[in-house]
Amino acid sequence: MTQFVDQSIQKIMEEIYQTNFAEDNVDLSIQEMGQLNYTIGKKLRMTFVDTFQDIDVNEWRTIAMNNGATGVCVRVNTSTGNIDLNIEYKGSGSKLNNKWIIRSVSLVTAAWSWYQLHQMTPDKYPIFF
Numbered sequence: 175m176t177q178f179v180d181q182s183i184q185k186i187m188e189e190i191y192q193t194n195f196a197e198d199n200v201d202l203s204i205q206e207m208g209q210l211n212y213t214i215g216k217k218l219r220m221t222f223v224d225t226f227q228d229i230d231v232n233e234w235r236t237i238a239m240n241n242g243a244t245g246v247c248v249r250v251n252t253s254t255g256n257i258d259l260n261i262e263y264k265g266s267g268s269k270l271n272n273k274w275i276i277r278s279v280s281l282v283t284a285a286w287s288w289y290q291l292h293q294m295t296p297d298k299y300p301i302f303f
């Protein structure tokens with residue numbers, strides 16, 4: 175997964191440098207700041223940003239999503255002129271498996287509980303076949 179994330183981040187940086195936003199901010203620098211603590215992903219910091227608009231933020235999100243990201247969080251620090259992009263990658267396959275495991279265990283627990291109640295009072299808790 176880390177190799178995929180590294181390649182994706184490099185492509186995202188390259189594509190951002192090719193946008194109109196980069197042309198409008200000729201001194202733009204994009205640096206990789208490191209791993210995200212709360213999920214799989216990386217933080218990018220854009221420095222020397224003079225101007226940007228909402229359309230630019232939407233374009234960054236689109237670029238990230240097209241390169242495999244599942245989420246982008248944008249934080250702007252107006253006093254320093256830095257823009258931080260937290261680019262997130264979530265392993266949806268493992269979460270899907272976890273959901274099915276939890277649902278299966280819940281269903282088995284409910285069935286076992288019903289069976290135990292049926293053993294104590296069969297009239298009140300009938301088993302339907």
